[in-house]
Amino acid sequence: xxxxxYLTTPLYYVNDVPHVGHTYTTVIADAxxxxxxxxxxxxxxxxxxxxxxxKIERSARQQGIEPQELVDTYAAEFxxxxxxxxxxxxxxxxxxQERHYRAVAKLFRAVKRSGNVYLxxxxxxxxxxxxxxxxxxxxxxxxxxxxxFMTEDSYFFKLSAFQEKLLRFYRENPDFVxxxxxxxxxxxxxxxxxxxxxxSRTSFRWGxxxxxxxxxxxxxxxxxxxxxxxxxxxxxxxEKFETWWPVDVHLIGKDILRFHAVYWPAFLMAAGLAPPxxxxxxxxxTIEGEKMSKSKGNxxxxxxxxxxxQTDYFRYFLLREIPLGSDGNFSFDGLRTRVNSDLVNDLGxxxxxxxxxxxxxxxxxxxxxxxxxxxxxxxRDFCSExxxxxxxxxxxxxxxxxxxxxxxxxxxxxxxxxxxxxxxLAKDPNRRAQLGSVLYHAxxxxxxxxxxxxxxxxxxxxxxxNQLGIHRPLEGNRISSLEWAGxxxxxxxxxxxxxxxxxxxxxxxxxxxxxxxPGAAAxxxxxxxxxxxxxxxxxxRIDIKEFAKVRMxxxxxxxxxxxxxxxxxxxxxxxxxxxxxxxxxxxxxxxSPESLPGRLVVIVTNLKPAKLMGVESNGMIVAASDGGKxxxxxxxxxxxxxxxxx
Ligand code: ME8
Numbered sequence: 001x002x003x004x005x006y007l008t009t010p011l012y013y014v015n016d017v018p019h020v021g022h023t024y025t026t027v028i029a030d031a032x033x034x035x036x037x038x039x040x041x042x043x044x045x046x047x048x049x050x051x052x053x054x055k056i057e058r059s060a061r062q063q064g065i066e067p068q069e070l071v072d073t074y075a076a077e078f079x080x081x082x083x084x085x086x087x088x089x090x091x092x093x094x095x096x097q098e099r100h101y102r103a104v105a106k107l108f109r110a111v112k113r114s115g116n117v118y119l120x121x122x123x124x125x126x127x128x129x130x131x132x133x134x135x136x137x138x139x140x141x142x143x144x145x146x147x148x149f150m151t152e153d154s155y156f157f158k159l160s161a162f163q164e165k166l167l168r169f170y171r172e173n174p175d176f177v178x179x180x181x182x183x184x185x186x187x188x189x190x191x192x193x194x195x196x197x198x199x200s201r202t203s204f205r206w207g208x209x210x211x212x213x214x215x216x217x218x219x220x221x222x223x224x225x226x227x228x229x230x231x232x233x234x235x236x237x238x239e240k241f242e243t244w245w246p247v248d249v250h251l252i253g254k255d256i257l258r259f260h261a262v263y264w265p266a267f268l269m270a271a272g273l274a275p276p277x278x279x280x281x282x283x284x285x286t287i288e289g290e291k292m293s294k295s296k297g298n299x300x301x302x303x304x305x306x307x308x309x310q311t312d313y314f315r316y317f318l319l320r321e322i323p324l325g326s327d328g329n330f331s332f333d334g335l336r337t338r339v340n341s342d343l344v345n346d347l348g349x350x351x352x353x354x355x356x357x358x359x360x361x362x363x364x365x366x367x368x369x370x371x372x373x374x375x376x377x378x379x380r381d382f383c384s385e386x387x388x389x390x391x392x393x394x395x396x397x398x399x400x401x402x403x404x405x406x407x408x409x410x411x412x413x414x415x416x417x418x419x420x421x422x423x424x425l426a427k428d429p430n431r432r433a434q435l436g437s438v439l440y441h442a443x444x445x446x447x448x449x450x451x452x453x454x455x456x457x458x459x460x461x462x463x464x465x466n467q468l469g470i471h472r473p474l475e476g477n478r479i480s481s482l483e484w485a486g487x488x489x490x491x492x493x494x495x496x497x498x499x500x501x502x503x504x505x506x507x508x509x510x511x512x513x514x515x516x517x518p519g520a521a522a523x524x525x526x527x528x529x530x531x532x533x534x535x536x537x538x539x540x541r542i543d544i545k546e547f548a549k550v551r552m553x554x555x556x557x558x559x560x561x562x563x564x565x566x567x568x569x570x571x572x573x574x575x576x577x578x579x580x581x582x583x584x585x586x587x588x589x590x591x592s593p594e595s596l597p598g599r600l601v602v603i604v605t606n607l608k609p610a611k612l613m614g615v616e617s618n619g620m621i622v623a624a625s626d627g628g629k630x631x632x633x634x635x636x637x638x639x640x641x642x643x644x645x646x
Contacts, residue, residue, distance in 0.1 A: 005041040006244045007033055010252050011050040011095060011227045014074035015059060017629060018081045018302040019292065020330055021253065021285055024318050028282060028399065029251050030087040031319055034455035035394050039479050044244055046231045047082065048093035049075040050224040052217075054132055057206035065592045067206045071096055073589040076567040081302045085311050086458065093231030095208075095223055103230030104223055105211045110271035116161065122154035122198040155200040155216060162266040163194050169265065169275060177261050178397060179325035182254065182281045186261045197263060225264045229273070246274040249397070254281045280397055283327040294626065300330065304515040308332065309503070312457040313339045319456055320403050332512045336503045343460065343500045346410050347449070351464050353417065354442045355496050361426050366443060366469070367436030368489045376441050379416050380484050382409060383448050387482040390452050399456075406452045413445045443468060444487045451477045460499045469493045516625045551606040552622060552645040554635065555581075560593040566613045572596065572621065574603055577642030581605075584617035587630045602633045602645060 009029045012022050026047060033045040051071040060067040075094050082089060093100060111117055124133040125147035127140035133150075134140050140147055170176055170187050177183035200216035201207065207217030226234075228247060233240030252260055257279070265275035287298040305314050317335040320342070322328035358364060372380065386409040393402035417438070425435040450464035454477055465471075469491050555574040563569045568586045570593055583603060602622035609618050623630035 002040050002042045004044070004244060004248075005033070005036040006044045006046070006232065006247045007036075007249045007251060008045075008228050008247060009047040010256060011048045011093065011224050012078055013053075013055075014049050014051050014071045014078070015055050017074070018078050020287070020300040020302065020305060020318075021292065022078075023085070023302045023305060023314070024285060025251055025253060025282065026082055026085075026087050026089075027315050027318050028324070030089075031315070031399055031455045032249065032251070032394075032397065033088060034458065038451075038454065038477060044091060044232070045089045046091040046093060046228065047078075047087075047089045048091070048227055048231060049078050049095065050220065050227070051075060051094055051096045052207040052223055053220040054204045054206070057204055060206075063590070063592075064595055068096065069592060073567060077589060080567070085302065085306060091231045093227045095227055095230075097230075099236045100227060100230040101208055103235035104208050104218060104226045106235040107226050107229070107267065107271055108211060108218070108222075110273075111157065111267060114270045114272070116158040116270040117199075118156055118158070120154060120156045120196075120198075121151050122156075122201075123149070123151045126150035126203075152202050153216070154198040154202070155210060155213075156196045157199045157222075157263075157267065157270070159194045159197045159263065159266055162269065163190055165269055166190050166194075166262065166266060169269075173277075175278065176276075177257070177279045177281060179281070182257055182261075182325070186257065189258065190262060194262070221259050221263065222267070225259065225267065228264075228276075247276045249278050249280050250276050251280045251282070254284060257281045280324065282324050283322060285328050285330045287330050289329055307515050308508075308511050309335070309339070310459065312459045312500070313343065313503075316343055316403075316457050319399050321400070323400050324397060332508070336505065336508050339500070340502055342407065343457070344502045346407065346414070347453075347460065348498060348500045350410055350414050350417075350442075350449075351446055351467065351499060352496070354413075354439065354446055355467050355493055357422055357426075358439050358443060358493055359496060361422070361435060361439070364493045366487060366489050366491050366493065367440050368433070369440040369444070369485065370433055370437040372437060372441065373434075375416065375420060376437060379412065379441050379445060382412050383445055383484060387448065387452070391479065391482075394455075402452075403456055406449055406456075409445065410449060413442055413449075416445075417442055440487070440489065444485065447487050448482060448484075451481050463497070463499045466494045467496055467499075549606075550604060552602050553605050554639050554641055554643045554645070555601055555603045556641055557596045557599045557601060560591075560596040562588060562593055563613050563615055569613055569615070570596070571615055574601065574619070574621075575641055576603065576605065577640065581618045582616060583619045583621055584610075584612040584615050585621040585623075585630075587621070587623065587632065590629055591632070599632065600635050600639065 007029055009025045012018065029045060029047070033043045036043050049071070056071060057067050060070040063070065079092050108117070122133075125136075125138065126133050126149070127143065127145060127147045129140065129143050129145050132142070134147055138147060139145065167187065167190055170183065170190070174183065177186055199219045199222040200210050201219060202215055205217065207220065208223050210216040210218060228250065229241065229245060232244040234245070250260055260276075260279050268275050286292065287300055290296060290298055292299050314335065317338050321334070321338065358366065386405050389405040390402045393399075393405065420438045422435055422438050425431045425438065446464060447468055447470070450461045450468070453461040468487065471494070553576055555576045558573040558575050558580060560570050560572045563571055563584070566588070568588050570585050570588045570591070572583045572585055574581055574583055581603070604620040604622065607620050609616055611617070622633045624633065
């Protein structure tokens with residue numbers, strides 16, 4: 001029987017759209033599970049959404065909708081984003097699902113039976129405006145207003161009773177938290193003493209009720225952490241749970257380490273369940289040197305990333321740029337430079353030149369490897385050493401180091417071609433066997449490179465395999481295919497194409513600038529960057545004539561309804577004074593149909609009609625994109641319907 005491997009990402013809060021930080025975690029997880037599948041493991045990759053809590057309840061109230069409606073939209077956004085980016089999760093758990101409620105109740109009962117729960121009083125500084133306890137200080141960190149000291153009934157978990165048990169567990173499992181520096185942080189924290197933990201609230205309602213005392217709902221972390229077991233059958237499917245638990249890796253950002261490395265194992269120990277095998281805590285991305293924040297305008301959503309570049313490009317950048325555990329700085333310029341130098345130049349060129357020579361000199365048939373000369377033997381040895389390093393490093397979750405090893409091989413093969421000069425050998429018919437051997441060696445090394453890059457850049461790796469004439473799906477490549485001579489002499493190569501287009505600096509900057517607009521990728525693909533009068537710099541400005549081409553008019557929404565099977569689109573009827581038109585808008589995530597009739601909006605009225613999900617749209621509603629979320633443009637003063645915006 002094959003070994004099981006279970007890995008999770010955090011369950012993301014649904015108060016935001018997926019951004020580059022979430023994408024980072026999910027991409028690492030995806031690379032690791034692709035590698036484990038290659039090793040022949042039976043893999044389960046769980047991700048999902050954390051949907052309860054005061055913030056959600058409040059945000060829904062502000063929008064005049066039910067919390068459930070709000071979380072449905074965001075959860076769908078996360079799920080669809082990961083699917084669109086080709087991230088290969090097996091389970092998607094939502095903390096509002098029935099199976100999750102059952103698991104939380106079961107875990108609580110088990111912890112309570114063990115004598116580790118008691119009813120007490122929670123005290124702290126409470127912000128009445130925000131309806132939330134604040135960690136410290138007399139003023140609320142969110143709204144700045146003074147807080148009040150409050151007391152409420154709460155169930156407590158006896159975390160203090162777990163200090164010794166946890167410390168023993170850390171001693172016995174020194175690699176429980178990776179990297180080691182973070183393990184040390186956790187040990188120091190626990191050595192400093194543990195306070196009992198409040199695990200229920202009575203001050204708001206959007207949460208899971210505590211069994212037998214429904215005045216209380218669970219504290220979000222008790223609820224959310226349970227997602228790692230509720231998604232794997234705890235409380236609903238014992239066989240599934242037995243198969244997968246304990247988890248092999250919880251992959252998280254460093255911000256939530258304490259919850260995973262201290263509270264979570266303690267809850268599990270109390271319930272008589274095994275703690276996780278490993279917590280991998282990765283570093284934090286800043287954007288252009290600053291903490292990502294919407295107000296600073298340096299917020300990069302997953303949708304924007306994929307508007308600007310293909311998935312392989314940002315996968316490669318995120319996985320290669322920083323060692324797991326370290327912080328990094330994300331910049332679009334850094335991404336472009338990295339992609340152009342590594343993927344386009346190093347890998348793209350190696351693949352092109354090798355395959356083109358096989359096509360020109362051998363009519364596309366893979367030549368015989370023959371008996372290798374010394375340089376050939378050296379290359380083989382280098383390949384097997386690279387495969388060894390790659391496996392060792394990936395096994396240790398040092399992904400960027402594994403990728404570095406592959407890049408050393410790429411540059412070695414490029415050098416091998418330079419010193420062997422196949423283009424000179426090709427001129428001499430007596431050296432045809434040698435020419436064949438050199439090209440076989442280069443092509444076989446290229447195959448090994450593609451196999452190793454499968455978990456990192458799956459699209460490019462699959463393209464190289466196809467061009468080598470190996471048409472089995474990438475997933476079919478087992479780690480055993482890292483043995484030399486897997487490429488069959490006499491087989492025919494596939495159709496050749498460039499795997500990776502170069503990112504042109506000027507065009508790319510325009511794309512980055514326009515990334516927030518829906519359809520930015522398409523618009524930018526055809527955009528011709530212009531020179532400024534001052535010279536040189538790219539410029540996306542337009543003149544007034546171009547602006548005048550777009551006709552925007554004031555309208556009032558008459559009716560709005562959902563479109564079946566679409567989580568994003570609404571069908572609107574809008575009154576332009578002289579006519580009523582039908583417009584389809586991607587705003588279902590933020591606006592419920594009932595909230596829209598009567599609103600004044602701006603419509604682009606001279607767009608060619610289009611069909612969205614089979615529904616005709618005669619115009620476009622104007623909205624700001626706030627971190628990917630649409631916010632409708634409107635007027636605060638009375639204005640005649642049909643008035644033109646100039
Ligand atoms: O914490 N750089 O959810 P969350 C790198 N619901 N990673 C980042 C990042 C950044 N700038 N920003 C976010 C929660 N992340 C809880 C988890 S688990 C039972 C409950 C990633 O939506 C990173 O993985 O705030 C971090 O741990 C996670 O997003 C936090 O996601």
